[in-house]
Amino acid sequence: xxxxxxxxxxDARQQLREMERAAQEAQFAEKSQxxxxxxxxxxxxxxxxxASQVGESIEVGQQELESLxxxxxxxxxxxxxxxxxxxxxxxxDARxxxxxxTQQLRHAEDSRMQAERSLQPQRDKITEMQxxxxxxxxNQEQFAEALAATQADEAALSEKLHPDMKPSYLQGEVTRLxxxxxALGAVNLxxxxxxxxxxxxxxxLDSQNADLVAAITTLEDxxxxxxKETRDLLQDTFDRVNQHxxxxxxxxxxxxxxxxxxxxDEILDSGVQVMAQPPGKKNATIHLLSGGEKALTxxxxxxxMFRLNPAPFCLLDEVDAPLDDANTERFCxxxxxxxxxxxxxxxxxxxxxxxxxxxxxxxxxxxxxxxRIVAVDMESVGAEFPELAPA
Numbered sequence: 001x002x003x004x005x006x007x008x009x010x011d012a013r014q015q016l017r018e019m020e021r022a023a024q025e026a027q028f029a030e031k032s033q034x035x036x037x038x039x040x041x042x043x044x045x046x047x048x049x050x051a052s053q054v055g056e057s058i059e060v061g062q063q064e065l066e067s068l069x070x071x072x073x074x075x076x077x078x079x080x081x082x083x084x085x086x087x088x089x090x091x092x093d094a095r096x097x098x099x100x101x102t103q104q105l106r107h108a109e110d111s112r113m114q115a116e117r118s119l120q121p122q123r124d125k126i127t128e129m130q131x132x133x134x135x136x137x138x139n140q141e142q143f144a145e146a147l148a149a150t151q152a153d154e155a156a157l158s159e160k161l162h163p164d165m166k167p168s169y170l171q172g173e174v175t176r177l178x179x180x181x182x183a184l185g186a187v188n189l190x191x192x193x194x195x196x197x198x199x200x201x202x203x204x205l206d207s208q209n210a211d212l213v214a215a216i217t218t219l220e221d222x223x224x225x226x227x228k229e230t231r232d233l234l235q236d237t238f239d240r241v242n243q244h245x246x247x248x249x250x251x252x253x254x255x256x257x258x259x260x261x262x263x264x265d266e267i268l269d270s271g272v273q274v275m276a277q278p279p280g281k282k283n284a285t286i287h288l289l290s291g292g293e294k295a296l297t298x299x300x301x302x303x304x305m306f307r308l309n310p311a312p313f314c315l316l317d318e319v320d321a322p323l324d325d326a327n328t329e330r331f332c333x334x335x336x337x338x339x340x341x342x343x344x345x346x347x348x349x350x351x352x353x354x355x356x357x358x359x360x361x362x363x364x365x366x367x368x369x370x371x372r373i374v375a376v377d378m379e380s381v382g383a384e385f386p387e388l389a390p391a
Contacts, residue, residue: 009136016129019122026119033112040105047098054091058084231267237308238267244304252300252330253293255279274301292322296331303334306342316346320353332356 147154188194242260249258256278264270274286276297286297299319306314316335320328328350335344336356346353354360362374 006140009133009140012129012132012136016126016133019126019129022122023119023126026115026122029115030112030119033108033115036108037105037112040101040108043101044098044105047094047101050094051091051098054087054094057087227268234267238262238272240308241301241304244307245301248300248303248307248334249276249297252296252327252334253278254326254330256281258297258300292324292327295319295322296327299331299334303338306338310338310341312343314342314344316344316348318347318349320348320350323350325352328352 147157238260246257246259250256256276258274258276261273261275262270263273274297276286276289276293278289278293286294289297320331323331329352332353332355335346338344346357348354360376362376364372364374366372
C-alpha cells in the first residue's frame, strides 16, 4: 500500500507539473491575445480619429466652397473635388481598415474566450491534482510515522522492494507476517538476558575458534616447512645413494651399471625402482635377475647407504651364500675396503669369506642339543704360523 501511494503521489506530481505547464502556456496565449486586442483598439481609435479629421476637412472645404465667390468657386471647385475625392477615398480606406481591425478584434476576442474556456478545465485539473497530492502527502506522513513507530529499517525494506511487485502481493506479505507475529505468542521478558548469555557464549566460542584457526594455520605452515625440508633432504639423500650405488655396482659385478629410479612425481609418495644391468645383459629390473645377482645388487645398495652414513657395526647373515667364487672374492674386497670405517660381523660358510676375517668364531655341536664355541684369532695365528697367514 505504501508503494502504491508513493506511485500515486509521483503520478499526481507529474500531472500537476503538466497542468501548471499548460496553464502557463494558456496564460501566455491570453496575454498575447490581450496585447493584440489592445493594439487593435489603438488602431481603431487611430482610424476613427483619421475619419473625424477627414470629415472635418470635408466640412471645412464645403464651408470654404460656400464662402467663395462663384468665379473663384468655379476655379477652386475642381481642386476641392479632387481633394474631396482623395479624402473620400482615404475615408473609405480607413473604414475598410476599421472593418478589418474590428473583425480581427472580434476574432481575437473569440480566441481569448476560447482560451479562457480551455483554461478552466486545466485549472480544475490542477486543483484536483493539488488535492490528490495533499492526500498522498498525508498518507506518506502516516506511513512514515508507522515505520518510525515500529523502528523499521527503511534501507533494508527499499532493497527488498522491486518495481514489479504488486500491491496485492505486498498486502499478502503484511498479512502473513502479522499472523506469524501473532503466532509467536507473548513476549519473553527474559529474552534480553538470554541474548546476553548467548552473545557471551558466542564471543567465547569465536575466540576459541580464532585460536584453533591460528593453531591450524601454524601447524599447516610447519607441515609445509617440514615437507619442503623433507623433500630437500630426501632428494639429496636419494641423489647421493644413487651415485654411490652406480659406483659400487660395477665394482661388485666387475662391470655393468645400475641406478635408482623414482616411480612418481611426488618424492614423498613415490616408490623407488632398482634398475640393474650386469655385464653382458640388457637393462632390466631387479625382478629379472638371478638369485646371486639380486643378492649382489642388494649388497651394493646396502653398501651405498653405508657410505652415505657409515655405521660402527654391520651384521651380514650368509650374504655370500648365493654367490659364486668370483663374485664372493669381489664381495670380500668390498667388505675389506669398507672395514676401515665399519666393523663387520658376518655369518658365512664360504672359505673365501672366512679367509678375510680377522677373527673366526665357530659353533659346533658334538653332543645333541649342546653347542660349543670355538674362537680363532687369525692375526695371532698368522704371527705364530707365518705359513698359514693369507697371502
